[in-house]
Amino acid sequence: MSSDPKEPNNSGLENNFEDFLEHSLSGYISTNPRGEIIRINSKLLEWLGYNKEDLIGKRMTGLLAMGSRIFYETHLSPLLKLHGSFEEVAAELLLKDGSKLHILLNGYIRNDENNKPLFIRLNVYKATERKVYEENLRHAVIDAEKTLLKEREMATLREQFIAVLGHDLRNPLGAIKSGASLLTRSASSDRDKSIVGMIKKSSLRMEELIANVMDFARVRLGGGLSLDLKDVFIEPIILHVIEELRITFPERIVTVDFEVKKTINCDADRISQLLSNLVANALTHGSPNEPVKVIARIALNYFELIVSNGGKPIPEDALETLFEPFTREASSPSQQGLGLGLYIAAQIANAHGGNLAVTSNTTGTSFIFRMPVYIID
Amino acid sequence: MDVISRNNVVIKGSGTSPMMFAHGFGCDQNMWRFITPAFEDSYQIILFDHVGAGKSDLKAYHPAKYKDLDGYTQDIIEIAEKLNLEDIIFIGHSVSAMMGILSAEKAPHLFKTLILVSPSASYINDGDYTGGFSKSEIDELLESLNTNHMGWSMTMAPLIMANPGRSELGEELTDSFCRTDPAIAQQFARVTFLTDSRSVLSTCTIPALILQCSDDIIAPIEVGEYIHEKMDQSKLVILEATGHCPHLSAPEETISAIKAYL
Known part of the structure; x- marks a missing residue:
């Protein structure tokens, strides 16, 4: 240069x-x-x-x-x-x-x-500027960790509360149920019989709610739903569930269309619970003038259980959160229940390697449970 | 958990008389690598990493156990018992010197001699006692460790790089030396610098050699003199070496002081 x-x-x-x-x-x-x-x-x-x-x-x-x-x-x-x-x-x-x-x-x-x-x-x-930046990051991390910890503690507390509550409600309910059974025999007047019937119906409903609450807590507390898988003939199990609900809702019609000849590897009690939740849901929310239809069948390599009811369709925005816990129809707050029934049903479906879906339009609402089955000839 | 892998215990040397080396805060057993070769012929050398340092099992670090020196002391005794050691010559640097005294207090039958390298009974000035630091200075250290995630975790990066000119240190050194989890370093610093062990000095029945550097900001000369005064069976040697780690900065002088005493 x-x-x-x-x-x-x-x-x-x-x-x-x-x-x-x-x-x-x-x-x-x-x-x-x-x-x-x-x-x-x-x-x-x-x-x-x-x-x-x-x-x-x-x-x-x-x-x-x-x-x-x-x-x-x-x-x-x-x-x-x-x-x-x-x-x-x-x-x-x-x-x-x-x-x-x-x-x-x-x-x-x-x-x-x-x-x-x-x-x-x-x-x-x-490194003055860098230090300020690092400090800000550090504080942000500390704040985030604190918030997370607090949220977790709250969530655990809430779920433990639910589990304990569910458990503690069972004992007095058991006493009410056996009391009602004893009264059935001695009830003579129609009025007495009707009152005892109501007590039994309400007890059954309450038992379901408690089972759902406890299952919810079990799923959320990390244990998950445990399954007792066995090869079972599904027909008597389904009929038993329908029969119980017919007694509870004598004024309603529940039809069953059954096309399953083989055994299915599943947890019979859980499948009963799933079906019971779906049918009870259909009876509660569907049009009272139309029957609830239950179809059980094998389609390809899937076992399908479909529960349909008539009545107004489920609003589109509600469909999105239907299987989330604690969601219920905002429009009808008088409806009983915590909104756990469908959540638990979906959990049971998942635990079986299957899923639970819903279709809803002006002709009716159907819940479809599907799980894979391996058919051995 | 097996004690040997928990503390990454390494045994070498061809002698039978056991010599156990305990590293101080901020490092691991590699600190002793200029010292141990001088003793390998005549002694059984036992090296280990405190839980949380070097290649120890970090999963074994429970804050509740290591909230004070007792947790570390317990480990030292467990190692000695596991290896069936007797008449141990225990060489501890800095905070580990105090662990040696505490171990000897709990299990005197295991120890023959304590060699205390740059020990301090308490780091904080207290009335007539000169520890070298004010409480606020120690708080500043703890705060700076609190905020200095760079210091611990980031010094790791260059260690993985090649180490030309110091090949005698070997490969294994580069990826583990002074490896410390920042959260553990913080608690270990707290334990190291906030513990006051002055009361145990006078009850120690095991003979001890105190190696004091001539210019050590971590453990000033007054501290060495204090420990010597309180420990009946102790000998104080002031090294020409400066700094806090004579075993690194002046290994020959450190070795000859130890040999002369033994």
Whole structure:
């Protein structure tokens, strides 16, 4: 470049390493193996607020704030001795005016051919902005963790409460049921019989609700639904469920269309519970003037259980959350139940490797449970 | 959990008399690698990492167990018992020097000699006692560890890189040396720098050598003198070495001081 007469002749300064180090934007220090400062550049002196003469011969660690100083002695100094270098360590400088400056520190030790240490060099980078950013991140993480922890505690508490409540409700309900059964025999008047019938019907409904609540808690508390899988003939199981519901809802018609000849590997009690939830749901929400239809069949390699009812279709937005817990028709708050029935039914379907779907339009509403079956001829 | 793998116990040397090395805060058993070769011919060398440091089993770190020095002391005794050690020469650096004294207090039958390298009975100044630090300075350290996720976790990155010029340290060193989980480092720092072990010094019945560096900001000379005064059967040697780790900065001087005492 010096051949070009228009370029100012600055090659002397440009190639001057002394100048490069002195006026660099980062700090440089060299110390002897004992850690006493041999050289220090102007940038670092400017940050510290000292003159060069103040620091030559002093211990380098004296420039660090106390926390960093201890960290240096216990961790970085051994690293230098054993590994030869360290990089990107966050530390704090102690400035002459008593304030502190966040820095990043790189360091290495240079040895002679006999592996005797000659000197230590340290590079110092200002990290004030970075530190603020890191602090903000750190606080955000701490806040998020706290919130999460609180939410988890609340959720666990809530679910434990539900489990205990469900359990404790069972005993008194058992007493009511057996009391009602005893009264059935002695009830003579039609009025008495009707009252006892109502007690039994309500007890049954309540028993279902409690079972659902406890299953919900079981699923949510992490245990999940456990299945007792056996090869069973499904027909008597389904008929038994329908029969019970017919007694409870004597004024309603429930039809059954049954086309399953083989055994199915499933948990019979859980399938009963699923069907009972679906049929009870259809009886409660469907049009009272139309029958509830139950179809059980094998289609391809699937066992299907379909429960249909007439009446108004389920609104589109409600369909989306239908299988979520605690969702019920907002339009008819008087309807009994916690909105767990369909949730539990879906959980049972999932546990069997199947699923539960719904279609709803002006001609009616159908819930379809499908699970894969392996037919062995 | 097996004690040996929990504490990454390493046994070497061709002698029978056991010499157990315990590293201090901030590092692991690699700290001793300039010292142990000098004793391998005549002693059985037992090295280990405190739980939470080096290649120890981090799953074994339970904050409740390691909330004070007792948890670490228990580990030292378990290692000694597991290996059926007797008449142990225990060499502990910094906070581990105090663990040695506490172990000897609990199980004196196991120990023959304690060698205390840069020990401190308590780091915080208290009336006439000079610990070297004010409470607020220690708080500042703990706070800086609290916020310095860089210092511990990030020093790991360059360690994985090649280590030209120091090949004698071996490969295994590069990926494990001074590896410390930041959360564990924080609690270990708390235990190290906030424990006051002054009361156990005078009851120690095992002979002890105190190796005190001449310019150590972590354990100043007053601390070495204090420990010497309180421990009846102790000998104090002031090393020319400076800093807190004479076994790293002046291994020859450290070795000859230990040999002269033994």
